[in-house]
Each structure stands twice: as C-alpha cells, then as structure tokens.
Amino acid sequence: MTIECQDLETPYAASLNRPILNRINCKIGQGEFVALLGLNGAGKSTLLRSLVGLVPVQRGEIRINGVAVTPRTLPRIRRDVGMIFQGGGLIRQLTALENVLVGRLGTLSTWQSLWGFKPRDRRQALELLSQLGLQDQAYQKTGQLSGGQQQRVAIARALIQSPQILLADEPIAGLDIMGCQQVMQTFAELHRDRQMTIVVVLHDLSIAAAYAQRAIILDTGRIVHDGDCENLPFQFSR
C-alpha cells in the first residue's frame, strides 16, 4: 500500500507562528521501509498522526493506496494502517494478551463486544506474541514488562489488525541496545516477510541507516531531506 502527501498543511499554530506541517510532499511506495527523522518539535508525530486522520488538515491531501483520507474513507483506511504511538499506549493493568486483543475491538460491534473475544482472536493474539518472543509474558500485566517487551506488545496489538501499513512513533525511545535491536529486527522481518510498508520515527541516524532504505528528514514542519540513508546530515539527530 502506498502513502502520498500532496501539499499537506496543518492549521496555523499561534505558538509556533506557522503551521506545524508546512507544504509536505512525499510518496512512499508499497513495501518501502522509511525512517522519519528530525529534531524535537520538527513535526514527525504530527505527520504520522495526520496519516490516520488524528490531525486536522488545512490544505492539501493525503492518499492511502490512492484513496483520499476523508471522514468517510477513514474507518476503512484505519483498518489498513496500524499505528504504534509514542510510549506504546498500552493499558498497564491489562495482560499482554488482553492488550493485543484491544487491537481487535474496532472490528466488533457493541453487541459482539459484550460477548467477549472469539477463541480464534485469542489464538491469533497468542500466536503474534509468540512470534515476537513473548510467549512467556502473555499473561503478565504489561506494567510489569520491560520497555522492549512493552514495545513488542504494542507491535503485536497493531499487527492483530492485519494492517498493510505500519506507522511507529519512536518505538525504540528509552530502550537499551538489545531492546532496540529486537524491536528494529521485528520491523525488518515484517518488511521482508510480509512486504509491509513501514514508517518509523527515529532519532538515531545509524539505526536508520542500518534498517531503513529511505530517510525523510523534517525540520520546522518541512521536508529537508528525502532520499537514501547514506551520509545523512548529522545536525538532525538528537
């Protein structure tokens, strides 16, 4: 699935004296693995959130697989786009398995949700946790898991939607080297084995170069670099 932003502009933000995103133009092709980079406040999270309709758009257009993102098309688009939010957004009091099943809620009617999840959903959630190396943590509360394990639960929760595009906002923030490698390796495998289109917000240029094929760098709401990951301008890493 493809992602296209054409002259994308968010409303004027008085605190910045400009729109948060300013005339963003980019096209991400099916199966690309893209690192989204830039200093704090550059607009990376806003760009990811705008792709799933969480940010108002003042001007321009976003197209997911050729379909313009509008209130009418959004429910369908959200089923195809998995989002991993900054910090994971897990419910700490629930187990890893329950958190993964939360990713299925959008597919149930109110009536169905009263009956709970189907055994098939539970099996799939367990399978995903197991594929991500978390079979032993499935029944543990996520508040008791390490940062890397929590990120992998968040990835499993996005994957249970069977998305074709995966967006991840700083999924390795605060992780140690092993945790970073495990999480980035998971994205690399999803990219290789399922040909998923993946956009990951990162701050580390060397990690971007090691895993992604393409880097898009934002600065004050504009794209200042869009190309391969060789010789990335160092001033945009934190």
Ligand SMILES: Nc1ncnc2c1ncn2[C@@H]1O[C@H](COP(=O)(O)OP(=O)(O)OP(=O)(O)O)[C@@H](O)[C@H]1O
């Ligand atoms: N709802 C909002 N209203 C006004 N300003 C906002 C809003 N959301 C974000 N901003 C501002 O827009 C800018 C971009 O924020 P954003 O979170 O997209 O940056 P980022 O590149 O993801 O930063 P970080 O690396 O710190 O996560 C920041 O200056 C932020 O303060």
